[in-house]
Each structure stands twice: as C-alpha cells, then as structure tokens.
Amino acid sequence: MMISRRHLLASGAALSGSFLIGGCGPRGARGAKAADVIVLGAGLSGLHAARILSAAGLDVLVLEATDRIGGRMVTLDHLPGAPEAGGEQVGQGYARIRAEAAALGLAFEDFAPSRFGEQLVVDGTRIAASEWPASPLNRLPEALRGLSPHQLFFGLVARHNPLPDIYAWREPDWQSHDIPADDFVRSIGADDEAVRLMNATLNAGELSTYSMMNVWRSLAIYNEERALGPSQRVQGGSQRLPEAMAASLSRPVRTGARVMDIEADERGAAVMLESGERLRADFLVSALPFPVLRRLNLSAPLSAPQAEAIDALPYTPIIQLHAEAETPFWEEDGLAPEMWTNTPLNRIFARRDGSGPTGMFTCWIDGLDAIAGDSRSEASWQALVSDVFAQARPASEGRVQVREIVRWTPSNRLVGGAYMHWAPGQISRWAEPMIRPAGRLFFAGEHASHLHTGMEGAMEAGERAAVDILDMAGI
Numbered sequence: 185m186m187i188s189r190r191h192l193l194a195s196g197a198a199l200s201g202s203f204l205i206g207g208c209g210p211r212g213a214r215g216a217k218a219a220d221v222i223v224l225g226a227g228l229s230g231l232h233a234a235r236i237l238s239a240a241g242l243d244v245l246v247l248e249a250t251d252r253i254g255g256r257m258v259t260l261d262h263l264p265g266a267p268e269a270g271g272e273q274v275g276q277g278y279a280r281i282r283a284e285a286a287a288l289g290l291a292f293e294d295f296a297p298s299r300f301g302e303q304l305v306v307d308g309t310r311i312a313a314s315e316w317p318a319s320p321l322n323r324l325p326e327a328l329r330g331l332s333p334h335q336l337f338f339g340l341v342a343r344h345n346p347l348p349d350i351y352a353w354r355e356p357d358w359q360s361h362d363i364p365a366d367d368f369v370r371s372i373g374a375d376d377e378a379v380r381l382m383n384a385t386l387n388a389g390e391l392s393t394y395s396m397m398n399v400w401r402s403l404a405i406y407n408e409e410r411a412l413g414p415s416q417r418v419q420g421g422s423q424r425l426p427e428a429m430a431a432s433l434s435r436p437v438r439t440g441a442r443v444m445d446i447e448a449d450e451r452g453a454a455v456m457l458e459s460g461e462r463l464r465a466d467f468l469v470s471a472l473p474f475p476v477l478r479r480l481n482l483s484a485p486l487s488a489p490q491a492e493a494i495d496a497l498p499y500t501p502i503i504q505l506h507a508e509a510e511t512p513f514w515e516e517d518g519l520a521p522e523m524w525t526n527t528p529l530n531r532i533f534a535r536r537d538g539s540g541p542t543g544m545f546t547c548w549i550d551g552l553d554a555i556a557g558d559s560r561s562e563a564s565w566q567a568l569v570s571d572v573f574a575q576a577r578p579a580s581e582g583r584v585q586v587r588e589i590v591r592w593t594p595s596n597r598l599v600g601g602a603y604m605h606w607a608p609g610q611i612s613r614w615a616e617p618m619i620r621p622a623g624r625l626f627f628a629g630e631h632a633s634h635l636h637t638g639m640e641g642a643m644e645a646g647e648r649a650a651v652d653i654l655d656m657a658g659i
Contacts (some may be wrong), residue, residue, distance in 0.1 A: 193597040202621075218463035219245035219435070221653060222455060224446075226437045227255020228639055229270075229628040231429040232646035233469050234278065238434055240650075240659050245463070246433065247441040247455070248632065249598050253430045255471075256599065257639070259421030259508060260588055265542040268537050269504055269590040271639045272422050276412035278636075280643035281425070285418065288329070292416040296536035299520035301334045303576075306381075306526055310576040312519075323377045334524040334531070337382040338403075340369060341396075344504040345403045345599050348643065350635050353401040359612045361400060366391035384526035388605045389551050395606040405637060446470070448484040448625035456481075467653045471628040475499055475600020484622040493618035497631060499601025501554035505529070505547035507569055513580035514541060521545070527572050528553045530616035545584070558593045565589060604631040619645070626652055 221237050223230045226248035234244045258269040274281055274292060285292065304311050306321045313332045316322055322329050324336075331339040352358045366379060369391065379391060388394040409415070418425050430437045445456035447467070453468035470477060474497045486494070494596070514521040514534075520532035521541050530553055535544040547569065549557060557565070566586045574581040592602035606615075619632040626649040633641030634648075 211313075211354065215466055219243045219465050221245070221467045221469060222247060222453065222463060222465040223469040223471065224443055224455070225255060226253045226426065226430055226439070226631070227471060227629075227642065228253070228257065228281075228426055228429075229630065229632075229642035229646035229649075230469065230471035231426055231433075231437075232284065232643045233471070233628050233650040234433055235284075235429060236647060236650035237653060240654055240658075242653075242659075243435070244433065245435055245465070246430070246437040247457075247463075248437055248439045248441060249442040251439050253437060253439070254423045254426040256592070256602065257422045257426050258590065259423035260590075261421065261423075263506060263544065263587055264508065265535050265537065265544050265559065266421050267506055267544050267546060268417075269421065269506070269588070270592075272417050273415040274411040274417060274639065275415050276407050278640040278643075279638055280647065284643070285425055288425070288432060290425060290428060291419045293419045294414065294416055296538060296540075298522060298533070298536065300522040300531070300533060301332060301524060302520040303523045304525070305523055305572070305576045306333065308527070308575060320574070325373060325375055325378065325379075327373055328378055332524075333381045333384070333526070336378060337369070338399075340372065340374065340378075340399070340400055342403060344368075344372065345400050347400045347404045350401070350404045350408060353397050353404070354611060354615050354634065356612065358397075361399045362395050362606070362608060362611050362651055364392050364608045365394045365396045365399065381526060383552065385530045386551050387502075389498065389555075393498070393607050395608045395611065397611055398605050402637065439575050443480060445481040445623070446476060446484065448623040450485070450623045453624045465624075467624050467626065467657070469626045469628050469646075469649050471642075471649075473499065473600050473629060474604070474631060476598060479597065484625045486622045487617055487620070488619035489614050490620070490622060493610075493614040497604055497614070497618075498607050499604050500592075501551065501558070501594065502592040502602040503549040503554045503557055504588075504590040504592075505545075505549070505565055505569060505586050506590070507545045507547065509543045509545065509580060509584045509586050510583040510585065512541070512543065513583060516579040517577060518575070523576060525572065525576070526559060528568060529572050544587075554593055558591065558595050562586065562589060572638060619648075621652060621656075624656075645646045 220242040221244045222245045223234045226246050234246050238244045247321040256270040260267050260269055316332050317330050383390050442458040443455045444458050448456050452466050454464045457461050474494050478494050523532040529547040531548045533546045534541045573584045619627050628646040628649040632645035636644050
C-alpha cells in the first residue's frame with residue numbers, strides 16, 4: 185500500500201500518472217461510468233450494501249475476485265453432510281440476516297446437540313473432562329483447577345466484564361480496559377500454566393497481543409443474544425444466503441474480477457482490474473478485509489488513523505481441516521467424538537445431524553498454531569491427523585482421512601485471515617476514524633461494524649455504507 189501517495193492525496197497535492205480519476209459525474213460527462221456504485225467483495229457486507237443501493241434505484245456493479253459468491257461464508261457442498269468452512273451461527277438477534285433470509289425465501293434450523301468439551305487431550309494424554317479437576321495433568325492454581333481447559337479463559341474472565349452495554353466498547357470512558365489480555369488474566373489469578381492452556385486454542389494470536397476489549401465486547405453481545413434464544417443456521421447451508429442475495433440483484437455479480445488499483449476523491453472513484461480494465465463510478469464501497477486492501481495500490485484521501493488501520497489491523501488466522509472417519513470409532517470406544525486438545529489440531533468438532541455424528545470432523549486450528557501450520561503440506565497435515573487421532577483414540581487408527589484444508593491465513597491473499605481482532609491500544613485510535621468515507625470511497629465488512637461482530641456485523645457495516653452513499657447522493 186502506497187502510504188506516501190495517500191498522504192499526497194490527503195494534503196490536496198496533485199497526482200500525475202495515467203490512472204487519475206478526473207472526476208466521475210453523469211454518464212458521458214468524463215468518460216463512461218461502469219455503474220453508479222461499484223462494490224468490491226461479494227460477501228454478506230458487499231451484497232447487503234448492493235441490495236440497499238439497488239433498491240434505491242442506483243446502478244450497482246459488484247466485483248468479486250474469486251470464482252464464487254459468499255466471501256467468508258463457505259459451504260463445502262462436495263463433502264458428506266456439506267460442512268461449513270466459514271460463518272455459520274446466526275443469533276436470534278441477527279435482525280438483518282434474518283430479514284434478508286425471510287425476504288429471499290430462506291429458513292433456519294437448529295444445531296444438533298454437541299458433546300464438545302467432554303473429552304480432552306492435554307500434552308498428548310486423553311482424559312475425560314470430569315476427571316480433570318483431580319488429574320495430575322492439571323497443574324493450574326488451586327482456584328482454577330475446577331475449570332476445564334476449554335472453559336478456562338472465559339470461565340475466568342466472564343464475571344469481570346466492566347461494560348454496561350454493547351455501545352461502551354468504543355466510548356472514551358471505557359478505554360482504560362483496552363489492555364493486553366495476558367496482563368488482565370494474570371491480575372485475577374492466572375499463572376504461566378493457565379496462560380499456556382488459554383493460548384492453546386485462543387481465537388486470536390496470543391493473549392499478550394490481544395485486547396481485553398475484544399472479550400468485553402463479545403461478552404456484552406453474547407449476553408444480549410443469549411437472552412433471545414439459541415443460535416441457528418441457514419437451512420441448506422450458509423452459502424445459500426449470499427448466493428440468494430447475489431441472484432436478487434439487477435446486475436449479476438462479476439466474479440473473477442481481481443482489483444489491483446483503487447482511486448477515490450471527492451468527485452468519484454475508479455478501479456483497475458488485473459486484466460488492465462478500468463472501471464469508473466460515482467461511489468465505491470470496499471468490503472475487502474484490510475489485509476487484502478493493504479496489498480492494493482490505493483490512492484484516496486485517507487486520514488492518518490485510516491492509513492494506519494489498513495496497514496496494521498490484526499486478523500485471526502484459522503486453518504480448518506475437514507476430515508472423514510471411515511468407521512464410527514466413537515461407537516467402539518464409547519466416548520464422545522469431539523475433543524479439545526492442545527495439540528496442533530486444537531479443537532476437534534464432530535459434525536452432527538438429527539441422528540448423531542455424521543463421521544465428518546472439523547479440526548479448528550487457531551492463532552499461533554495456524555501460523556505455524558500455514559506452510560504445512562497436505563501430506564504433513566494428514567500425518568498429523570492420523571497421529572493425534574490414533575494416540576487419543578486408538579480405535580480410530582488409520583481410519584481418519586483429511587478431505588479438505590481451508591486456510592483463513594496470510595497465505596490466502598484474497599482474505600488474509602478469518603476475522604479481525606483488536607490489539608491493545610488500537611480501539612481509541614482507529615475504531616471510529618477508520619470507517620469514515622475517504623472521498624467517494626466507503627468502507628464495509630465485519631471489521632467496520634460497531635454494534636455487532638461476525639456475520640451480523642458485516643451486514644451492519646454494509647448497511648451503514650449504503651446509507652452514507654444515499655445521504656451523499658441526496659437520495
């Protein structure tokens with residue numbers, strides 16, 4: 185990302201070169217427009233913005249770099265049971281998602297009950313969670329010995345949440361709580377062993393680089409959601425929702441359209457595709473994750489906090505291994521198939537339907553283990569899966585095969601990570617400024633949300649970007 189060029193734009197200095205906007209007005213005024221609005225990214229956020237803008241009468245073109253619709257909602261339809269590789273849980277309070285689904289004729293269904301947490305694999309030894317408090321493997325401080333490793337982090341911190349509501353996380357009065365999670369958990373009784381187990385499956389990087397405000401915000405949202413009832417999932421697969429949203433647009437989403445350059449000013453916007461094609465519009469919505477945006481040639485009147493956030497906002501790396509058991513080994517050993525582990529496979533979830541386990545497993549690998557495993561080959565992952573399963577569950581030996589590897593990691597250059605998280609000290613500097621329009625460039629995506637996270641956060645941010653454009657356009 186060319187910071188020096190951005191700073192020239194921000195200061196009002198003139199640019200030279202062949203990729204100048206030159207102003208975007210009515211068709212024919214300064215070269216033909218491709219659309220009134222170009223939206224980058226055919227995930228939930230970009231598609232929700234496109235639907236709102238299209239409904240208001242604007243001509244909207246959605247560009248998607250990959251060959252499919254959905255962004256970080258991915259249903260693996262080619263695998264048994266069509267497991268999910270991206271967003272799946274739809275809370276009862278996800279009003280935007282539920283409204284879109286209803287409008288598009290989609291329904292929701294309950295999750296099958298899970299037995300995750302009953303079986304642990306700690307330092308290579310399988311143990312029932314019920315045996316953990318008295319186990320010699322349990323080297324936690326006395327006050328924490330009753331907490332199973334999979335409950336340790338949230339079990340320790342949940343009762344300490346200082347935030348009164350879902351709004352407070354961005355307000356100045358609460359920023360004293362934006363501190364490293366490592367510091368906080370140690371202040372309330374965690375020791376090195378507790379931190380080691382917490383880091384094993386942390387949905388981020390590690391506690392020392394993870395703001396406690398992520399946790400407080402998530403807990404505030406969770407408490408509101410829990411009061412409304414259990415989460416559900418989209419019937420037929422999560423990806424059906426963005427696919428239906430895309431199909432409802434008056435112009436088809438243009439897939440395989442990889443953007444390399446973006447320019448925006450107070451008059452309009454333009455993008456250059458990898459093919460060399462240049463597209464103009466009055467407005468541009470970027471729903472691209474910041475790790476993707478930072479790799480592009482971006483020239484827009486960004487503020488300093490925006491430029492900093494685009495360059496440095498952290499994203500959680502996740503690798504998913506979707507594996508299939510050739511025989512139901514859990515019936516042979518009589519144990520729940522799911523496992524929490526502090527092996528490089530982290531958490532192992534069994535896919536279930538109404539009749540029980542389907543035989544498909546998802547190894548959900550977070551943070552430091554995902555980074556360490558990003559360069560692993562398929563054969564190396566298969567060997568690791570075989571070893572971990574065989575050691576923990578001898579009845580499974582040689583019977584578990586990896587069918588798909590999904591990388592939400594830096595090596596996936598069209599995503600860069602599964603979702604954003606805040607490092608300590610970033611919220612007060614970036615949370616509000618980074619989502620302001622930069623000329624005719626507007627920001628969407630789950631990273632640009634305020635009151636929600638995840639899928640509903642993506643919808644919220646897309647809606648905000650669309651409303652801001654309509655306000656600027658006087659519609």
